[in-house]
Amino acid sequence: MKKIKSILYVEDEINVQNELAEFLENFCDNLYTANNGFEGLELFKKYTPEIIITDIKMPTMDGLEMTTKIKEISEDVSIVFTTAFSDVLYFQEAIELQVEGFILKPISLDALDKKLCNLISSYELKKELEEKEQMLIQSSKLAAMGEMIGNIAHQWRQPLSMISTIATSYELKKELGEEINLNNFINDMDTINKNAQYLSHTIDDFRSFFTPTFINKKYSLK
Numbered sequence: 001m002k003k004i005k006s007i008l009y010v011e012d013e014i015n016v017q018n019e020l021a022e023f024l025e026n027f028c029d030n031l032y033t034a035n036n037g038f039e040g041l042e043l044f045k046k047y048t049p050e051i052i053i054t055d056i057k058m059p060t061m062d063g064l065e066m067t068t069k070i071k072e073i074s075e076d077v078s079i080v081f082t083t084a085f086s087d088v089l090y091f092q093e094a095i096e097l098q099v100e101g102f103i104l105k106p107i108s109l110d111a112l113d114k115k116l117c118n119l120i121s122s123y124e125l126k127k128e129l130e131e132k133e134q135m136l137i138q139s140s141k142l143a144a145m146g147e148m149i150g151n152i153a154h155q156w157r158q159p160l161s162m163i164s165t166i167a168t169s170y171e172l173k174k175e176l177g178e179e180i181n182l183n184n185f186i187n188d189m190d191t192i193n194k195n196a197q198y199l200s201h202t203i204d205d206f207r208s209f210f211t212p213t214f215i216n217k218k219y220s221l222k
Contacts (some may be wrong), residue, residue: 004118006030006047010040010054010063011082016107020085023109024053027116037061044070044077051119052079053103053112056090064090078119082107152202159195166192 011017012035018106025031034040034045040054040059052070056063067079079099083090094102100119103112166188173180 002124004028004050004120004123006032006049006051008032008034008040008043008047008050008052008054010034010037010058010066012036012055012058016105017041020053020112023112024116026121027051037063037066038114040066041069045073047210048074048077050123051077051116052077054079054081056081056083056094064097067094067099071097078123080115080119155202156199159198162195163192 003026005028007024007030009017009021009024009031011020011033014035017033017035021031021033028045028049028051032043032049034043036058037054040052040063041061042185043049044052054063054066063081070077070079079097080101080103081094081099082103082105084105091102094116103115153182170185170188171178
C-alpha cells in the first residue's frame with residue numbers, strides 16, 4: 001500500500017478518534033490528531049499534511065470554518081468530511097468549499113479505505129506530473145543554454161582576437177628591440193580593458209540566464 005507523508009484527523013469525540021487513528025496510520029508516515037477545528041488549523045499550519053479527515057460539527061471551531069481558513073492557505077490539500085445524517089444542512093456549504101468527499105457516520109472502514117486510496121493515487125499522479133513538468137522545463141532551459149553558449153562563443157571571438165593581436169604585437173616588439181610608444185601603449189591597454197569588460201558582461205548575462213534550480217534534483221520517469 002502506498003503511503004503519503006502525513007494525514008490530519010480532526011474529531012471531537014475521543015473514542016471515535018482513537019478507534020480511527022490506528023486505521024489511518026496505515027496510510028501515512030505521520031498522523032496528527034486534533035479535537036476541534038482550531039487545533040486542526042494550528043496543526044495544519046505547522047505540518048501541512050496532504051490529506052485532512054475532519055468532522056463538521058465540533059466545539060471552538062467547526063470543520064467548515066477550519067476548512068475555509070485552510071483553503072485560504074493552500075488549495076492543494078485534500079479534505080474529506082465525516083458527517084452524520086443530521087448534518088445535511090451543511091452539505092451545500094461544504095460542496096462550495098470544494099472538498100474531496102463525505103464519509104457518513106458511523107464510519108465504514110471500507111468506504112474510508114477506498115476514499116483514501118483514491119486520494120493517495122491522485123496525489124501521486126499529480127506529484128509525478130509536476131516532476132515531469134519540471135524535467136521538461138529544465139530540458140528546455142538546457143537546450144536554450146546550449147544555443148546561448150554558441151552565441152557567446154561567436155561574440156567572444158572578435159574581442160579575444162583583438163586582445164591576442166595586441167599582446168602578440170608587444171611580444172614581437174620586445175623580441176625586435178623596438179621602442180614602445182607610451183601613448184600607443186596606453187591606448188592599447190584601454191582597448192584590452194574595454195574588451196575584457198565586454199567579455200565580463202557576457203558572462204554576467206549568461207550567469208543570470210542559467211540558474212541551476214533543478215540541476216541537482218533527480219526525477220524518476222516511470
